[in-house]
Amino acid sequence: MNADAPVPTGAGDRSGAGRFAPSPTSQLHLGNLRTALLAWLFARAEGLRFLVRIEDLDQARVAAAPGVADQQLRDLATLGLDWDGPVLRQSGRIELYRSYADRLSSYECFCSRREIAEASAAPHGDYRPYPGTCAHLSAAQRAEARTRRRPALRVRADGIEWTVHDRFAGDYSQRVDDFVLLRADGTPSYNLASVVDDALQGVQQVTRGADLLSSAPRQAWLTHRLGYVQPVYAHVGLVLNRAGVRLAKRDHPTDMTTLAAQGIDARRVLRMLTDSCGLPTAECPGELLAMVRADPGLLHRPALAQPCVLDAQDHLLRH
Numbered sequence: 001m002n003a004d005a006p007v008p009t010g011a012g013d014r015s016g017a018g019r020f021a022p023s024p025t026s027q028l029h030l031g032n033l034r035t036a037l038l039a040w041l042f043a044r045a046e047g048l049r050f051l052v053r054i055e056d057l058d059q060a061r062v063a064a065a066p067g068v069a070d071q072q073l074r075d076l077a078t079l080g081l082d083w084d085g086p087v088l089r090q091s092g093r094i095e096l097y098r099s100y101a102d103r104l105s106s107y108e109c110f111c112s113r114r115e116i117a118e119a120s121a122a123p124h125g126d127y128r129p130y131p132g133t134c135a136h137l138s139a140a141q142r143a144e145a146r147t148r149r150r151p152a153l154r155v156r157a158d159g160i161e162w163t164v165h166d167r168f169a170g171d172y173s174q175r176v177d178d179f180v181l182l183r184a185d186g187t188p189s190y191n192l193a194s195v196v197d198d199a200l201q202g203v204q205q206v207t208r209g210a211d212l213l214s215s216a217p218r219q220a221w222l223t224h225r226l227g228y229v230q231p232v233y234a235h236v237g238l239v240l241n242r243a244g245v246r247l248a249k250r251d252h253p254t255d256m257t258t259l260a261a262q263g264i265d266a267r268r269v270l271r272m273l274t275d276s277c278g279l280p281t282a283e284c285p286g287e288l289l290a291m292v293r294a295d296p297g298l299l300h301r302p303a304l305a306q307p308c309v310l311d312a313q314d315h316l317l318r319h
Contacts, residue, residue: 016204017084018043020076021053021194024069025061027255030310031209031239031247033079034273038236038304039207040081040285042167045292045299049084051201052076055194056091057187075256078266080285088201090193097188100196100226101153101181108142108151109134109180129177130154153182155222162217162224167234168305174217195219199228207234210305211246237306239276244309254310276310278303 020036022028028036043050054069056062062069073087090097111133135156137145145151157176166172180189198206206216213235220230239247247254259269271281274288278301282288292298 015049015202017049017051017202018046018205018207019051019053019198019201019203020083020207021055021197022072023055023058023061024072025058025065027068027253027257028072028075029239029247030254030269030272033075033256033269034239034276034310035207035209035236036076036081037079037270037273037285038234038277039205041289041292041299042205042207042234044289045296046205048205049202050082051085051203052083052087053197053201054087054089055190056089057094057190057193059091059187062091071255071257078256079269080266088197090197093193093197094186094188097193097196098182098186101188101192104181104222104225105156106153106181107135107137107156107178108145109154109178110142110145110149110151112149129175130179132178135178150184152180152184154178155181155225157218157221160221162221164216164220164230164233166213166216167232167300168302169213169235172213172216174214176218176221179218191215191219191222195222195226198231199223199226204229204231205234206231207236209238210235210307211238236304237308240307240309242309242311247310272310276303276308277301 018039020039022032022036040050052073054072056069069089076083109130111130115133116130117128134145134151134154142151155178157178159175159177161173161175163171163173179191181192182188197203213233216233216235223230241247256266256269260266267283270283270285270288274281279288279298280291282291
């Protein structure tokens with residue numbers, strides 16, 4: 001089966017959408033699968049299309065993980081999740097993103113990551129705002145700096161504060177820093193590309209891990225700045241390892257292929273995911289969706305937004 005082929009879902013003419021947008025640099029682990037399941041449920045329960053987008057702008061990391069994008073799509077299908085329309089791959093849209101960067105007030109930035117870290121105020125969680133070091137360089141200073149380093153391009157946000165609404169966190173406000181639009185090598189940033197794609201794909205609902213809540217105001221502001229309507233967010237709980245740290249690719253593999261080799265099939269994976277969310281047990285996502293449609297309150301349970309520890313072997317022994 002062509003993994004990029006649209007999966008029939010009877011979506012009809014619905015214009016709004018939810019989405020799942022993995023980066024193809026490692027296999028989907030249980031945390032990714034949990035987020036994908038919830039994104040699918042939120043979208044389908046509200047009658048929206050569900051889109052899958054491959055965020056493959058970091059070509060060096062993607063090249064180091066050949067075949068991962070197609071495997072991610074196979075794993076989603078194996079779990080029982082379907083999607084509408086073809087899968088969008090960001091690597092084919094570089095010039096489009098650059099054209100949107102051209103619409104914005106911006107400036108060249110010559111700072112290294114180390115310099116930014118040293119100049120920034122203490123970070124709040126994963127949020128480390130840019131201190132504006134290069135915001136007011138003169139033309140002569142920029143010309144001299146170009147002889148030493150290729151510049152990135154930053155948007156000029158002027159320190160505006162922006163508020164988003166999150167399904168679980170409620171209203172959340174953050175000062176928007178002058179974040180990167182184009183990296184020094186010309187690659188569009190995650191913030192720019194994801195905002196442009198969400199806007200053009202009609203994404204009204206963004207579901208992702210709670211660690212990305214701090215980036216929502218800057219993305220919502222950029223959406224507004226480009227003339228589009230900002231989406232509603234749902235930042236869901238992260239899956240942790242036994243040490244209480246966010247599950248990552250360096251942990252013991254929990255992708256669908258590895259779990260299947262351990263005797264944990266898609267039905268058991270679904271059971272692990274629903275248990276972690278406080279959702280009822282179902283044989284497949286379609287059955288779970290029917291339950292959610294009958295009782296919409298299921299998708300407002302606090303467990304969906306709380307971190308959880310998922311241990312596949314422990315679950316296998318208990319079930």
